[in-house]
Amino acid sequence: MPLSIAIVGAGPSGFYSAQALISRGIDCHIDIVDSLPTPFGLIRGGVAPDHQHTKRVSRTYEETAQQEGINFYGNVQLGRDISVLELRSLYDVVVLAIGTPLDRGLDVIGGRKRGVYGAAEFVGWYNGHPAYRHLAPLLDRKEVAVIGNGNVALDIGRLLVRTREEMNVTDMPDYAIEAIQNSPITDVYIFGRRGPAEAKFTNVELREIGQLKNCVPMVDPEEMPDEIDPNLSDRDRRLVERNIATFRSFAETDPKGKGKRLHFCFHSMPMEILGDDRVEGLRLQRTQIVDGQAAGTGRYYDIPCGAAIAAIGYRMGPIEGVPIDLRGGHVINKDGWVAEGLYAVGWAKRGPTGVISTNKSDGDIVAERIENEIPLGSKPGRPAFEDHLRARGVRWFSFEDWKVLDENEKATARDGAPRRKLVDIDDMISLINRSQGVASSTSE
Numbered sequence: 083m084p085l086s087i088a089i090v091g092a093g094p095s096g097f098y099s100a101q102a103l104i105s106r107g108i109d110c111h112i113d114i115v116d117s118l119p120t121p122f123g124l125i126r127g128g129v130a131p132d133h134q135h136t137k138r139v140s141r142t143y144e145e146t147a148q149q150e151g152i153n154f155y156g157n158v159q160l161g162r163d164i165s166v167l168e169l170r171s172l173y174d175v176v177v178l179a180i181g182t183p184l185d186r187g188l189d190v191i192g193g194r195k196r197g198v199y200g201a202a203e204f205v206g207w208y209n210g211h212p213a214y215r216h217l218a219p220l221l222d223r224k225e226v227a228v229i230g231n232g233n234v235a236l237d238i239g240r241l242l243v244r245t246r247e248e249m250n251v252t253d254m255p256d257y258a259i260e261a262i263q264n265s266p267i268t269d270v271y272i273f274g275r276r277g278p279a280e281a282k283f284t285n286v287e288l289r290e291i292g293q294l295k296n297c298v299p300m301v302d303p304e305e306m307p308d309e310i311d312p313n314l315s316d317r318d319r320r321l322v323e324r325n326i327a328t329f330r331s332f333a334e335t336d337p338k339g340k341g342k343r344l345h346f347c348f349h350s351m352p353m354e355i356l357g358d359d360r361v362e363g364l365r366l367q368r369t370q371i372v373d374g375q376a377a378g379t380g381r382y383y384d385i386p387c388g389a390a391i392a393a394i395g396y397r398m399g400p401i402e403g404v405p406i407d408l409r410g411g412h413v414i415n416k417d418g419w420v421a422e423g424l425y426a427v428g429w430a431k432r433g434p435t436g437v438i439s440t441n442k443s444d445g446d447i448v449a450e451r452i453e454n455e456i457p458l459g460s461k462p463g464r465p466a467f468e469d470h471l472r473a474r475g476v477r478w479f480s481f482e483d484w485k486v487l488d489e490n491e492k493a494t495a496r497d498g499a500p501r502r503k504l505v506d507i508d509d510m511i512s513l514i515n516r517s518q519g520v521a522s523s524t525s526e
């Protein structure tokens with residue numbers, strides 16, 4: 083009997099796992115389940131809309147999804163529509179590829195004021211994620227603070243200062259373009275606790291900040307280190323040197339002629355969100371590096387801002403039947419193994435680190451483990467799963483349904499844009515029902 087395998091999560095790690103299982107020639111049926119009607123995880127909902135070249139990787143996942151033996155079940159949420167225990171009773175193997183969808187909280191005084199956002203919700207908002215489309219962030223002041231020194235902070239900063247022309251050719255939803263373009267934002271501050279040598283920006287993304295149409299990067303040349311940590315590997319040293327050279331070139335840029343500024347503020351630790359019930363400013367403590375870590379100096383400064391967006395990492399929420407490492411924010415596992423027949427891959431396995439391709443080896447490892455550890459199938463899988471969904475009244479989306487949405491998004495795009503994203507699940511259901519000429523409540 084073929085193995086019945088449920089992969090929960092249709093992001094990169096879910097698709098790489100499915101592809102690895104197929105490539106090994108394992109006799110199996112694979113059902114890829116996702117809480118959203120649309121596949122591709124953070125490729126659709128995280129990767130910046132002005133980086134369409136990066137999003138193109140989803141074409142590979144499309145090919146995987148359309149292979150014999152693989153089905154997609156969108157709009158099915160683990161923990162709401164089916165439990166881990168139920169899935170494990172129906173499938174020989176369950177692979178958790180659910181990423182780390184929640185924000186790590188910003189631990190500062192006043193961190194719950196209106197106008198404080200986490201990157202998951204803010205990025206989800208500008209990327210048209212159905213859960214965050216109503217966020218309506220406060221963008222009514224000239225200054226915005228972004229906290230964090232990784233590429234996600236850069237993405238957010240960059241998108242807040244892009245021109246309308248630059249945004250129009252992306253798949254950013256109209257509501258996000260209008261909100262940003264109609265805002266008075268002129269200055270975005272990106273804060274890092276440590277220095278430019280410790281920042282996690284990749285150099286290509288950093289250099290892009292110097293090429294924006296109406297924004298100039300600002301950095302204090304005094305912040306540049308006199309020397310680079312001699313203990314770094316050659317590779318890391320080269321990466322740091324490249325970033326420092328880029329920052330130095332920013333420091334020499336003439337800001338004249340550009341209307342907006344993106345300020346890189348190093349050695350600055352956020353301490354307090356200022357304001358009554360909403361963000362009016364941010365209080366920071368100057369830091370110095372002691373043994374590679376940022377230590378407070380007791381010197382403080384304030385900047386005015388109307389919103390503070392924390393890009394300081396992601397975590398998983400609790401899921402019944404899944405052991406979670408609260409510190410790392412991921413599933414407790416031994417090289418992908420969680421319990422008999424239960425595995426984890428991608429960010430759910432490792433926590434929120436690495437680029438898209440980093441998830442590929444997780445798929446290879448889990449496929450090898452499954453081949454060795456679960457050689458024979460004995461559980462019903464797909465038909466019993468569909469019975470379960472029907473009994474619960476779940477309106478699931480097949481991959482063919484997604485293709486209908488995909489075609490519609492492409493056909494309705496703004497001039498020059500790749501697609502106009504559907505952002506409301508009810509609208510997606512209506513569209514599929516219309517395309518099928520039915521008003522059914524399940525998709526088969």
Ligand SMILES: Cc1cc2nc3c(=O)[nH]c(=O)nc-3n(C[C@H](O)[C@H](O)[C@H](O)COP(=O)(O)OP(=O)(O)OC[C@H]3O[C@@H](n4cnc5c(N)ncnc54)[C@H](O)[C@@H]3O)c2cc1C
Nearest residue numbers: 091093094095116117123124128160180181428429437438
């Ligand atoms: C803002 C941002 C920008 C990024 N930009 C880049 C970039 O430019 N280049 C790059 O190489 N990498 C980038 N990355 C990293 C890259 O996106 C990740 O490495 C990759 O998406 C992780 O894949 P994953 O499959 O583990 O998780 P995800 O992509 O998060 O996929 C998880 C899937 O699980 C689903 N899911 C979650 N919970 C449930 C549930 N309870 N039930 C059912 N389904 C569920 C989600 O809907 C999602 O589809 C970026 C990450 C972020 C956050």
